[in-house]
Amino acid sequence: MPIPLPLDSAREEILAALAVNGSLVLSAPTGSGKSTRIPPMLLGEARGKVLVLEPRRLATRLVAARVAQEMGCPLGGPVGYQTRHEGRVGPDTRLLYLTQGLFLRMLLDDPRLDKVSALVLDEFHERHLDGDIALAMALRLRRTTRPDLAVVVMSATLDTETLSDYLDCPVVKTRGRAFPVEVRHIDAAEDRPPWEAAARAVREIVRAGESGDILVFMPGGYEIRRTVEAVRDLHLPEPLTAFPLHGEMPAEEQDRALAPATNRKVIVATNVAETSITIPGVRHVVDSGLARVARFDPRRGINMLTVQKISRASAEQRAGRAGRTEPGTCRRLWSLYDHQGRSEHETPEIGRVDLSQALLLLNALGVNDIGTFSWLIPPPDAAVRSARDLLASLGATAPDGDPADLDHRFPPPSGNLTELGRQMARVPAHPRLARLVLEGERRGCRDDAALVAALLSERTILRPGPRNPLAAASDDLSDLLARFSQAREHGFDDAFCQGRSLSASAARQVDRTWRQLRQTGQARHHRTARACTHGSADAGRPAGSASNRGLSPPFRSSLSPDPEPRTLPLCLLTAFPDHVAARSRPGSPVFNLTGGRRATLSRETLCTDCDLVLACEIAEIEGGSGLSTVLSLLVPLKPDDLLEMFCNRMGLSSELSWNRETQVVEQIESTRFFDLAIEETRGIPTDRTAAAALLARRIVAEGLHLSGFDDRVEAWVERLRFVATTFPEKGLPVFDDADRQRAIEALCGEDYRYAKVKDRPALEAVRSLLSPAHRRFVDEMAPERIQLPRGHRIRVSYPQGQRPTGRARIQDLYDLPSTPRIAGGRVPLLLEIAGPNNRPLQVTDDLANFWKVLYPQLRAQLQRRYPRHEWR
């Protein structure tokens, strides 16, 4: 017999509100029983299925089991659940618990949710990206084809006004059942490490004779280790046992921290203890008020992990952990004044993370204009731009319209999924990894590529601790693959893995994901989704139980002799074209990463001697010694690999004899762009105009083939300011708007109108100053730095032939003695493609149509010359 809960009394109110509005926001604190009571309540009224979306797998399974038990039916009967790798769904399942992410996958197969009557979003206040998207899609359905779809949003926070405005529906609030927690603020000195204050607070609790276990919140593993040490050094009369607790720990060790102990426990935990894990016996919370938070920096395309002050809502949640079973206390290691200055909520995920996967999925769901999509809170523009750029560079989207009509490229369109993009959206992984899997399939190394994708998308299988080097592995990735295959050959045996500092559970997880990814997201995925919505013959059994044991598909180790040993690096290059790094100079530990970033190699890497690498992982870490960009999971590259990638992008064959060295050197040099430019600037005499012209030239040359242009202008101005203040003797300008205008005039001539760079994206501004023909020219020339086959050159010259230059790069245009006047779309320059022996192949004076007309001709010639080559 179910225990009565406060929510049961709100039943009439909830059903009445839902009957009138079709949607509802339910505000009820954690522990009020909303996850278990509301969905069955809805099921009684619904004709079709009820879907309940949970943020976490664990909660999905546990809540479904609880509900099935309370309803007195087997799991997989009327009540079921489904997560990525396991589930209990039967033909009779009408109440289905599933993760938010799986729901979005389901929409790909069943966009109208035909058999679904009601949708419940549980724990919505956590504001995961998938939850925001799921809700927005539900709203869209209600507004279009499914006005009858009931939507209930459940949130633990009281701030529900935005939500009810968004859904245009009422809010029902209920009380919780928590015990009071006495909160004290302890003003710890901010410049002291948090573990010292935490240890003092623990001592205070013990000395005051307050009983009960203590839960300490720290931002990360490092702080946890220090706190555990500090607590051990307290030497209190009462024996304490301190346990670390964080997500990277193996499950057995986590269990040990949660299990009852003879001594009083001090559990030092990260945010895992805030929501995901409930710890019995805790009466006291000590809160550092800090958390490591992942953010995506769209300007640099980098994931950062920084220590931040938690919000007031998060502090409230942490304090609540002390009052689950009886009244408790919470000591906050920051002042009340600090507390009042903190933000109310954490930034929702949509405001901080990489959006490329979300964007790809939305495109595949037919949402082509992200700008007008009905977000609860729209994502930041810069993040959307960055995601679009990434999708385009991965080949998932294509610019619309006539490719030659480049004026329509700004702002870039969000839709226009390519066939490749459509396939990528079906692969349940980040777009980069989806591309990796598909490229692997195309190049005949599907299994290896899918395994790499699985290893990169799941938690690392490497545990801290000593590992014997594998003789056969020469780089990080093949080392990882070899270790995984060893673990797999031993059936992911716990003892075997432990002895080799591998996590058996993480490896099993990778194995499951690998099995899914190697199907490239099509056949199997259909089945899963069908099972969710329509039921299927093999449902009702834990999914994967048949395939996970015994029968194992042949595993081709990447260490086995490979007829095409460079295949995997080439696949990786399509997935991570911007993760290439070159050593800054021989022997230096500093690497230059594409886009002007600097980085160092991870300590664990095997590729210590490589000069050109691809980094599967790039992270910016805020550690004890400041901020550093660290490259890890490295694969050595050969210059030929880069060449191959360029050729692929150009649709040309690398078998032609190209001018390889030039290309590679150029690419590597472009990664050092900012440093070179600064050196140049330093050497310039005290001439403001010259400095401005240099800046403008660089802006155009750099900005047109890289994204995030406006930010680059700002970065550039910053750099110049830095140089100006560091080398005052050079008399360089402090760069202001007047200098900007001068720069643009130097670039374009004085009769062009000045557009304020700050107001609009700088690229737009500079481009708008150019005539249409000139604009097309720079657009087409600079982006890819198109190269010609060996012996062929592009020459730029005046009609009179005053100043022919070497290769036609955009800088060369601005190196001409005076800026060419442009009129009527005709450019008084001659462009010629010179063949071997300088024999001109083509000449034109129409720059606007140069690539449109000449490039296909050139390509046709090449095709005739190399007929046996396979042209793409």
Next chain:
DNA sequence: GAGCACTGC
């Protein structure tokens, strides 16, 4: 003062 939070398909 070793260099890393938590989810999820």
